[in-house]
Amino acid sequence: MTVALAEAVTTLPRAPGLAYEPKFDGHRLVVVRTVEDVVLQARSGRIVTAAFPDLAAAARQLPAGTVLDGEVVVWHEGRTDFALVQRRAAATAARAAVLAQSLPASYAAFDVLELAGLDLRARPYERRRALLVDLLLPLGPPLQPVPMTTDPELAATWYETLPASGIEGLVVKRLDQPYPAGRRGWRKLRHTNVRDAAVVGYTGSPRRPVALVLVLPVGDETPLVSSPLTPALRAEVAAAVAQASGPGAVGAAGATVTAIGLGEVPFRPLDPPLTAEVRHASARHPPPEVLRLRTDL
Template sequence: MRVALAASVRTLPRGDGLAYEPKFDGHRLVVVRTAEDVVLQARSGRVVTAAFPDLAAAARQLPAETVLDGEVVVWHAGRTDFALVQRRAAAATAARAAVLAQSLPASYAAFDVLELAGLDLRGRPYERRRALLVDLLLPLGPPLQPVPMTTDPELAATWYETLPASGIEGLVVKRLDQTYPAGRRGWQKLRHTQVRDAAVVGYTGTPRRPLALVLVLPVGDETPLVSSPLTAALRADVVAAVATREGHARAPAGATVTAIGIGEVPYRPLDPPLTAEVRHPSTARHPPPEVLRLRTEL
């Protein structure tokens, strides 16, 4: 099942015929209720039914031949916790998954219905699909729930400002008349971002062609993060700046850092660090921090 995707925007879209939904900080999950049982599919296409037996059990209440699109989340201390979703998804055995289902129960924030009782709805307008989704899930109740939705941009703006305390990443914006854009970035997403200074403790690439910066943000657990790729202008600034840092040429063998979506990559440490102004999501996970400029005056 190819899921719909969203393109990032930096301001709240406004206009007639738009719908706004909170963007939950969880794992994308397609729920497929077949005639015989339930299949849970991750965005990658991997089947993860065994990791979420509580959601699979709840989904058996759905009509046969029904498909939902949404996000699996785990609530903890009044907010969604992405790390706990990862723990649930990584359950290696049925016994371990059952224990985690008791201690860390999952919720499913559904935002679309793609098939209902054998009827393919992907060609129907979002407004119609949304009405069918609400009618389907409200009688069932948790852990299967439709995400909140509004067509009021002022209420959406209030959500955007107030919901991050609950672990909400931002907003997803859809057209009411839109069919389901399978495999395309047909929706829009506005993520919470913050602009602040970060310590540049290293860089990937070479001294003459740095590719990205290794950053420590002034929030979280000080785990180094790899920035998004540098622009040509920023690469030139970094080349000039690292030339003054004696430690950059003495990278310890095997120094690596985890890059989002790539894995472990080698990097060259900087001693002393540089400072950069970066824009990054409030959740400190994807997408990577964006470097805006070096703060060479600091």
């Protein structure tokens, strides 16, 4: 299932016929309820059903032929915690069952793409939203529709007040809009400093990269070392390095870069570079956090 995407904006869009939703800081997840069972698909297309057995169990309450689009989040101490979602996503099947008890996942659904086998993607968002609410409200947590408003003043209040709960911004959609699969047909306004960065190298070995060496699109273009990669990202980076061309593919080393708290560390250059989505509070402190590889670029 190819998901819809959003284009970043720097100010809140205001116009008749717009809808505003909180943007949750989690992992994109498509829920597919087939006649036989439930399949959970990540944005990349990878099947992650085994990592979220609690959500899969809840989704079995859905009618067969249902497909939902949304975000999986983990709540901790009154706010969503992105690191805990990453921990859940990277768990083995055996470990996932334990984590489902200690770190239960919630699903913030923002669209219904299919219902009772009927493809709804060509229907306007306003109609799909009504069907989503009717479908999920009787079921209750952990499957819940995201809040939505057509009032830009309320949306602006959400934008200013909800970051304390881990909400990272807003997503803006047209009420008359079909589902824009594979296109940046929505708009997103974020609080967090999330952007794409060039991956010019990595520390560690080709089979077990530890961190990425990044050049951010702002600042003096001095390479920075990311925070340590999660196990899932390590595996993804290792696979990308193995497929890359140029010196980085054969593990060329010899270059060094300054890492926060570690001083000069060796790294292996990548030529051509990869692209990663990163989050950082400032140019250097704390180190940039790698959210995902942009394999779609």
